[in-house]
Amino acid sequence: MPRAKRTELLYALLFTAPFLLYLLVFHGYAFVRAVFFSLTNKDLFNAPSFVGLANYVYLFRDERFLLALQHSVSFTLVVTVLQTFLALVMAAIVNQKIRGIIFFRTVYYVPSILSSAAVTLIAIWFFQRNGFLNSIIGWFGAHGPVILAFLGIFALAQAVQVVWERSRGLPVSVFDPALASLSLLVAIAGSWILCALGWVTPREAAPFDLAWLSETRSFLGIPIPLWAIILLNTFTTIPTLMLIFLAGLQDIPRSVYEAASIDGATPVQQFFHITVPMLRPVTFLVVTLSLIGTLQMFDQVALLGNASSLDSIITLAYFVYNNVFNSNVPGNVGIASAAALFLALLTFAIVGLQRLFGISEKGY
């Protein structure tokens, strides 16, 4: 090896040494040790002895683990589907060439930059039995008649206008924005008059009363406290995914859309036949990120703490932590390692499956 090359190698090693050391100790060594621990009855203080696959067998007999597994998988599926879809729709809305778009994009990103601890704390307040969420749901419930009247008048006004314009021979669409603006004014005035006359009044609905966090019931097989976490997680992650979609959207040439609209494609058709297929690689990335992130969800469960019963919110990541630090018999390192490795396998498997079947590539 020439001298110059040897010096370069020496410097390269010098430059990368701290990083490689960190990688080796905190990732490589840690991973190998986790595999080793999972085959032993290791606890936090004693020397381990080999127990073979007993920990894995134990896991699949442990009700709490099965519960955590069920929660993690359903949480991951629901959140991934919800946030991918909503993020795509939002990105399509935000992808407009209008003034001030940068400002709006920045504002939407706020929930994503804040610490999960602070946001979860606020969310717990939000989800209290007499918290803001129930209060606002109750308001909408009570004002149902008014809202219905408003929507009815809006639809009616829009229909009348569309029919009128079409009878004049103008090819207006049902959602024509100019007509909709007028319909909006008519609907506001109309519902205001109806309310003032007392023909339509908010009803005396019982306040919406759902103890989100201490509820023991389930909805669609997922405990309600976990639904609260699903809503929270979706809310905070949408903006990040939206930005990734947005970057992808901006790579789609405008000319494709122009060609489509000349051929008479409606915006909805354009969305499903151009936007969705052309975003396939980005969607794949988003779904992968979302799967990995949601499978490892820990913070919200830990922060909810005793606000909810553990059995209604426990996930795999929390199960692992709980077995080492929190449970009645702390330091079940062997079992925790086995569960953690199972979580890792599950992550690889789900991401691999997604790649294999190209779920995201079929569009919606």
Added chain:
Amino acid sequence: MAAQIARPKAKLDERFLARRRWARVGWVYGAMLALTVFFIGPFYVAFLGSLKDNPLEYPFRYYFAQLQPANWAAAWRLGQQGAGNPWTGGFAPGARVPFEVAYFVPRDQQPVPPTVVVPTRRAGAGLSAVLVEVQASQYAKVSPVEEVSRTPAVVDGEPGQIVRYRFTVTYPGSGPKAPRLPLDVEAPRTQRFYDATLDPNRLERRGRVASWDSITPGFFGYTFRNYLRVFNEARNPDTLESLFLRWTANTFFVAIAAVVINLIFASMAGYALARMYLPGKNLIFGAIILLLAVPAQVTFISNYLVLRDLGLIGALWGLIIWIGIDMARVFLMKQFFESIPREIEEAALIDGATPLVTFFRIILPMATPALGALTILTFQGVWNEFFKATVILSAQQNNYTLPLGLNFFRSSYGVQGDWGAMLASAFLSMIPVVILFVVFQRYFVEGVSTSAVKG
């Protein structure tokens, strides 16, 4: 027939199209604003909640005493009268605090002056129960209650009169300054509280008893009462040092240390991986990609044990070392260095500079934009780090970082449902990241969209 339908299309005049275009822009902005409300609204409402005496008030009201300018002015004036401090108030020797309350008395009742007491009250429940606070009740003198005026009025459809009373709370002689001057005013049955110089913090027993946390609160003390509580109530029982300040300092320390470590080592590693001769480079990349997908739950047990062997459990350095050098940042820097032309290094090499000098003197100064992005993203990530902090620091209350502190507040105040301090602590902990975001939002937003799609 077909010709007839086709004919009007030509009539689409410019004004029709322009109108439609403007309306469309209007709807787009409307949608944007609706999304803004959706993403910012919850924080706005929670912030309002953090100002309230009882954030769990149901149904939620958007107007409450802490938002009334009249109360701001009164709190400011009273703070000045109580301790010469219009911001945070207090009760100091020589104070003379005139105060008025008004009660509604139904028509067929005789007005009776209320009783006024300066009670002895703990600073707060839970955390601060151990603290001994100077109590204003020991030093305050309340003058006799005088009636000022009677005005006929109809309240809630009930005829009667509003009777105004006045009294003065003084601090004669000398003594220590009390941080607060709490007050309870109790009227006889059938009279109802109407208003006062400063709106009370609580109204109990159908409006007969009005109580104030402090009638000399100062502007902050009244409007941002919960925020001051965060600093004042959570204290280390031994040193009386404010825990929240301590946690903030800890978080800054950890975040800054992690940023410096990442700045130096991630850029060095990124540079070497981008430019230098290193056999097995691809092996390293493969390992990184694989390890990135391994959940932190797999590795944390071993890391905990390693740090325990080093005696770093419960220590901030333990957390810093574990946070270590972020693989994603190494990638970011590698990506950047690959875009720098090679001629620059070749020139440096010809001039006889060693790679170390070339890197620190020539390459690194060119990398300022990338280093800026790295600084901001790392700071934000570390500031919000929860899992590693929980594992390492849980047992050491003094060494908590803010996310752990919030968790601690949640568990100690949550039982009593005292949400004021919890919400306030959440907002206080956000301030540095929000400032960073407002100033450098470009880095955050671009960091996500470019690095994710192209990386």
